[in-house]
Amino acid sequence: MAIVGLLVPDCDMTCCDMTWHHHHLRLRRLEAEAIYIIREAVAEFSKPVMLYSIGKDSSVMLHLALKAFAPAMLPFPLLHVDTTWKFREMIAFRDELVARSGLELLVHVNAEGLARGISPIASGPALHTHVMKTEGLRQALEKWHFDAAFGGARRDEEKSRAKERIFSLRTAAQGWDPRNQRPEFRGLFNTRMKKGETMRVFPLSNWTELDVWHYIRAEQIPVVPLYFARSRPVVERDGALIMVDDERLALLPGEVPRMMQVRFRTLGCYPLTGAIPSNAATIDDIIAEMMASTISERQGRVIDRDDNGSMEQKKREGYF
């Protein structure tokens, strides 16, 4: 897919129906900070791209980007690094968004990984993630010569992410050196790079999971229906509730899918994403459920469990 220059915002933001702005000072400040970061990257880099992973954080980040330039158009494309194992509803949501909004979306699949038969089930979560996500992302950035990529990662997600800079430099080999990061002094981001180096930019660094949902509610941002509780076919595997999303999930002896009222807190490759039993069918329900929750957001991610430092390891290699 080729990049066409300017993109069309998907929502009408000319009317100022932002009543929450008057009392939700915290959200208002988070929103302003994210817009500041997005604008700074657009001002400083020659070819930025926004990584769009279809999840709630991506939806919020995209919404903020549209606001950052409204009523002008979005000055960069979106990029989805597809592993071919996303939930079907995610892909449908993505395609519907593109059709409705006219946003330019680039999709990259690591064809080499596919040819090697890499899959989350046969290859295991670690290899699958490395090849299809980390390597896939590297290939995509090189293919289109992007010099900066926005990601929706938040510092509250995971311990090593808590130390990631907002503007985080990657070597020409896309590596991250956590011990040698540039100091960030106020909003004065040093965006200078040598040839081949690239930048990762995280506009949602200071948001929490709860902030994201409050903002989705305040701004009525559409999200994938998988976040809302519904009766879905799941099997229990290694302590996680895995949804039987298509026929590729070969059932193990004794596994019988059963319908359960579940939802997802995070979305990824369906065989690696555990559902949680829940009756939260609306955003209000979700917020109420989260306020009472004692389990962390990424707990459902099979990939994070290998080892405690494993996120840092993956990030050093170029994972988002």
Next chain:
Amino acid sequence: MQERTSAPPGSEAMPLNAYTRLPLRFLTCGSVDNGKSTLIGRLLYEKKLVHHDHLAALERDSQKHGTTGAVDFALLLDGLEVEREQGITVDVAYRYFATERRAFIVADAPGHEQYTRNMATGASTADLAVLLVDARMGLLTQTRRHAIIASMLGLRHVVLTVNKMDLVAFDQEVFTRIAADFVSFAGDLGFRTIQAIPVSARDGDNVSAPSPRMAWYCGPTLLSYLEEIDVEDECSLGPFRMPVQLVLRPDPDSRGFAGTVASGRARVGDELAVLPSGQVSRLKQIFVAGGECDTAAAGDAVMLTLTDEIDIGRGDMLVASQHRPLVADQFAAHLVWMSSEGLLPGRSYLMKINHGTVAATVTTLKHRIDVNTLGRSVAKTLSLNDVGVCNLSLARPVAFDAYSDNRETGSFILIDRYTNETLAAGMIDFALRRAANIRPQDIAVTTADRSRLMHHRPLVLWFTGLSGAGKSTVANLVEAGLHSRGIHTTLLDGDNVRLGLNKDLGFTQADRVENIRRVGEVAKLMADAGLVVMCSFISPFRAERQTLRELIGAEAFIEIFVDAPLEACIARDPKGLYRRALAGEIRNFTGVDQPYEAPDAPELRLQAGDTRPQVLADQVISYVMRRVLI
């Protein structure tokens, strides 16, 4: 000054809670091993803000890495593998938590001296510092340093948390003495509030619940104090400032100026000035986060349109026309040096300030500050983690405020041109007087007008090279040749200038920088007058010559490298200087005990070894004749 802005409309009915108030951003600091990470870990644990799966991991980790034997709360925070292995915090970690009453952003900064720069980074965005002291040790050098850095970075509220009270038998005397010591030490640091609280982070005394073991203490617990304290949002005070981040086109016919309001408030119809140009217009439209509104307040990400068409770009500043910031190309500032490459006064760095990137030079390093005592010492350089006060000179004027008035518009960073490393964080103290009171005067006759009269364009021919390379000889021949072709010329020679204009300067590094700076300014004036100016100076440093190029303008600055091998120069030694330098009679002699940095890409390179000077001069003359004729 504007009145402090009142609460936004509609907020009266809203209860104060974690969403209706701005979060409190605080920094935890203090000496290593005083228990900073443990304290925050404890706070999260007590408020049940630690997720169950994280707790399970914590218990596993405590067995593997723990330093206390029991559950080690510090492991909740020390995220990087290297930190868990070494048991210390090396980088700033940000934590987010909220109670029902308030949301918090915690920057957990490292205590070791070699990570002072990280502490400064964490402090730069914080409103308050939680400074930890070990009750057994009292105030240490590091405690003082962190208090000083916090004050320097504009923090106005400190909570002195006297930790490990369990290890001094909860002795009131110990607590009172440490608190008194701190208050007497910090008296001059400009803190508006200092609250001392005795705690045991490990056991939880006075962290979120009052301690029955310290019944003598009647003050607030740490958490309740943090929930209640009112750190007035200083950026909402003060006059309107918006550094322009980006120019957008909201529709084909208009231009919108996007940025974040650094301070104050503006309404549609307000008169705004554009700096540094000083042009004035009125605010036509305000978009806050994409939606059209009547007012823009500090902290808002906005796009503004004006009633007049004015040329405005990234790095300009829109300000209240009646309350303007300073505009200058020279100012005094505090620097926190953040690189292992030391500061070189006179070297050209890149400064990022209010979205502009501009070449900047430290002209004078006034003194280094001992951050343990606030004492001043004379210094030639700043090393990693040093703090110093200096004068800076910029390639063009920028708009700014003093850091103490506005942390947003008074801060900058310095970047290395070649490695791209962030070298220093800066806080502006004041504009230098001569720069602040002098405004450029518009002149009716332009350089282009003068050129038309002279039938040629101006140029500055900068001859650089070792002493004895033949710079002056060639420059003389070039001038004679150009003169005979009807070109209006003049020649600035190193020795001649030192006999007059620069006779007050010696040969120290600072004086050499000043020597070249003055010559550059004179050359610029002469070029403005329409002349082709020959300058013959050793000028050994790349960064200085880069500064000249930016001062004079790349289109008029011609760098000519008179390239002769050092041996040839020593052999020629027309003034006998090499002989004396090699004998140790002259110090700081270029090529002998000072390096010469050859140009990377000069406009002309003259191979000056064996070639006759007239042949070299002819190369320059034909180059110049192609460039100057109109």
